[in-house]
Each structure stands twice: as C-alpha cells, then as structure tokens.
Amino acid sequence: MKPEHAAQIATVIEAAKARDIKNVYFVACGGSMASLSFGEYFISKETEVPSFVYTANEFIHRNPKGVGENTLVILRSHSGTTPETVAAASFAREKGALTVSISMEAESPLCQAAEHIVHYNYKDGSDAIDGEVGIFYTLIFEVLNVLAPNEKYKRVVAQLPKVGELIEKNIEQFADAANEFGKKNKREKIIYTMASGAYIHHAYSFTSCLLMEMLWIHSNAIHSGEFFHGPFEITDYDVPFLVVKGDGASRPLDERALDFVQKFSDKVEVVDIETLNYGGIDEDLKEYFGPALTGSVLRLYADALAEHTGHPLSVRRYMWKMDY
Numbered sequence: 461m462k463p464e465h466a467a468q469i470a471t472v473i474e475a476a477k478a479r480d481i482k483n484v485y486f487v488a489c490g491g492s493m494a495s496l497s498f499g500e501y502f503i504s505k506e507t508e509v510p511s512f513v514y515t516a517n518e519f520i521h522r523n524p525k526g527v528g529e530n531t532l533v534i535l536r537s538h539s540g541t542t543p544e545t546v547a548a549a550s551f552a553r554e555k556g557a558l559t560v561s562i563s564m565e566a567e568s569p570l571c572q573a574a575e576h577i578v579h580y581n582y583k584d585g586s587d588a589i590d591g592e593v594g595i596f597y598t599l600i601f602e603v604l605n606v607l608a609p610n611e612k613y614k615r616v617v618a619q620l621p622k623v624g625e626l627i628e629k630n631i632e633q634f635a636d637a638a639n640e641f642g643k644k645n646k647r648e649k650i651i652y653t654m655a656s657g658a659y660i661h662h663a664y665s666f667t668s669c670l671l672m673e674m675l676w677i678h679s680n681a682i683h684s685g686e687f688f689h690g691p692f693e694i695t696d697y698d699v700p701f702l703v704v705k706g707d708g709a710s711r712p713l714d715e716r717a718l719d720f721v722q723k724f725s726d727k728v729e730v731v732d733i734e735t736l737n738y739g740g741i742d743e744d745l746k747e748y749f750g751p752a753l754t755g756s757v758l759r760l761y762a763d764a765l766a767e768h769t770g771h772p773l774s775v776r777r778y779m780w781k782m783d784y
Contacts, residue, residue: 462581465578465579465580465595465598466598468576468577468578468579469578469595469598469599469602471576472560472576472578472599472602472603473602473603473606475558475575475576476532476558476603476606477606479529479530479532479558480530481509481530481531481532481558481606481607482509482510482526482530482531483509483510483511483512483526483527483530483531483532484499484500484503484509484510484511484512484531484532484533484534484603484607485511485512485513485514485519485524485527485531485532485533485534485552485557486499486500486511486512486513486514486533486534486535486536487513487514487515487516487519487533487534487535487545487548487549487552488515488516488535488536488537488542488545489515489516489517489537489542489544489545490665490668490669490673491538491665491668491669492536492537492538492542492545493513493514493515493516493536494661494662494664494665494668494669495536495596495661495665495755496513496534496535496536496562497513497661497664498600498658498661498751498752499511499534499596499600499603500512500513501657501658501661501751502600502601502604502658502748503600503603503604503607506604506608506610507604507607507608508608509607509608510526512524514548515544516535516542516544516545516547516548517544517547517548519548519551519552520544520547520548520551527552527555527557528555528556528557529556529557529558531552531555531556531557531558532557532558532560532603533548533549533552533557533558533559533560534560534562534599535548535549535552535559535560535561535562535570535574536561536562536563536596537561537562537563537568537570538563538564539563539564539565539568540561540563540564540565540568540569540570540571541565541568541569541570542570545570546569546570546573549561549570549573549574550573553573553574553575558575558576559573559574559575559576560574560575560576560577560578560599561573561574561576561577561578562577562578562579562580562595562596562599563577563579564579564580564581564592565579566579578595578596578599580592580595593623593627593752593755594620594621594623594624597616597620597623597748597752598617598620601613601616601617601620601748602617612744612745615742615745616745616748616749619740619741619742619745619749620752622739622740622741623749623752623753626736626737626738626739626740626741626749626753627753627756629737629739630736630737630753630756630757631756631757631760633736633737634731634757634760635760637729638757638760638761638763638764639764639767640764641702641729641761641764641765642761642763642764642765642766642767642768642769643764643768644727645700645727645729645765646765646768646769647769648677648700648727649677649678650677650678650679650699650700651671651677651678651679651700651701651702652679652680652682652691652694652699652700652701652702653666653667653671653679653680653681653682653701653702653703653704654681654682654683654684654687654701654702654703654704654714654717654718654721655681655683655684655703655704655706655714656683656684656685656706656710656713656714657706657708657709657710657711657713658706658708658750658751659704659706659733659750659751659754660681660683660684661751662704662751662754662755662758663681663682663704664681665755665758666679666681666702666758666761666762667679667680667681668681670758670759670762670773671762671765673776673779674762674766674773674774674775675762675765675766675769675771675773676771676777677765682717684703684710684713684714684716684717684718685710685713687717687720688716688717688720692717692720692721695720695721695724695725696724696725697724697725697726697727698725698726698727699725699727700725700727700728700729701721701725701727701728701729702729702730702731702761703717703718703721703728703729703730703731704731704733704754704758705718705730705731705732705733705734706733706750707733707734707746707747707750708747708750711734718730729761731754731757731758731761733750733754736750736753736754736757738753
C-alpha cells in the first residue's frame, strides 16, 4: 500500500477512536454497495456494534434515527460522482456522523462531501483491482480492530499485500472453467445466481452489474437460505444456475440448495470458495480473504459470456446516454 493511502486510513482510524462509535452504516449504489456489504458482514459477525447497508437514496429518504455523532458512515462510488451517494454523504455529515468516502477520484464530489477520504489510483493503473481491494479491506479490518480489538485483524492487514498475487493465481486457476461456462451458456436468456453469507453480495453484484447491466441477461440473486421458500419452484432441467458455494458458517445452506438444483437441472455451475488458492494466508484467516478473491473469479465468468456472445461488457442502452 502506498504511504498516502496508509496515511488516509490512519486518519480515519484516529477519528473513529475519538468518536466512541456506536453503529456503522455502509452507503452506496450498485456494485459499490455490494463491495461495502462485506464490511457490514464482518462487523455484524465479529462485533456487538450494529451495522447496516443502505442504497444511497433510501438512506436519505428513510432517515435512520440511529445516525448521529457516534455513527460511522462509509460511502463508496468508483467515479465519485454518483449523485445519490454524494447527497447521502452530505446528509450524513449534516447529522453529525463521521463520514468516510472511498473513490478513485480524490477530488470527486463524493470525496469533497465527506469529512475523510480513502482513494485508490485505479485510473492510472497504479493500484488496479488488487490495490483497490487491499485498500478497502485494510480500512475495514482496522475499523474492526477499533470496535473489537483482536490480534487476528492485525494479521489480516499484514497479509493483505498478498492479495494481488493471489488474485492472479486464482484467475489462472479458474480461467478454463469460466471459458467453458461462457461457451455452454452463450445463448441463455436467463441465468440465476445463488449464494449466502458474505457471498450473497457477490451474487448480487454478478447478477445486477454483470449479467443484467453489462450483458443484458435476465437474472436474480437468490439467497441459498431462501431458495426453498419460493424460488426453487422455477428449477427445471434447462434452467441455468451459477452457485457460489461459500466457506464459513453458511456453507451448509449452499450445499442444501446445490444438492437440489443438481438433481433437477442439467445446467449448474459451481464456484467452490474452498478450492480457491490461499497460498501464504494463515489457516484461521482464510474466511476473511475469500470475499476479497471471489470478485475477480466471478468476473471471469462474465468475461467469458461476453466473449462467446459477442456482447462487450462496455455496451449500454441507457447508462451514460441520457438523464434518468
């Protein structure tokens, strides 16, 4: 991590220590909201501090009563220009919350609206995806160590520099499987994704931002624990599923749902998080690194669909083309 990023995070942590943080809100839209959700997952799992995820516009309109001077609000927009998130930063700051904006643009409207910023140099390629992941995860685990100090969080931060190399190794490991998935599913009009725990956020991002937004393929992110409470009725031999079989506490939920769809569908793709390459990561820390590595793996599956369908991920009908 570059000194400037370490200094930004250190400033945030000192501010958090001075506030006696009672609750944490993660606020963003789309893929940025999904990426922040991992912070909510670990804070709610590991600490007694209430933690919430909001899409930016609802955060403003709902106006949660718990937001105040002992609240930490972390916001994110890749460009730093998402209007709803910029407005949410100003809204939270007006309510006295400690606000932190994450963006690739240090001078963006979002960063200007928040009290503190943590930015990554994605635009010039000097941080790219591994640096972006490392910076965000460092922030989250430093915050965790403020809320509920534990030596393992320091070990996570110390081992985060390995993320870039591990991302590359996992991309290589899953490349062939992703390519086969793209080849087999290139004519599918709908692909369901399923996951639970920390990985439901990956399923949401894969569904909404990659399949629907970028590839125009109908989809829905189904929580494995909710699969048998309605959605399983759509299962049939010709219905495609991509199942993220997670690690950790919720893995049995994924296994139960996967057992069912494999009985009745001939089109089931499994991304098993336990098979990821975790080389150099302490055994008791793997559950923290799985979510950091999975996004790049799932992106391979979208890239393969784009390649075999001839539909570039950059194509849009409405985004960037009109006001809405």
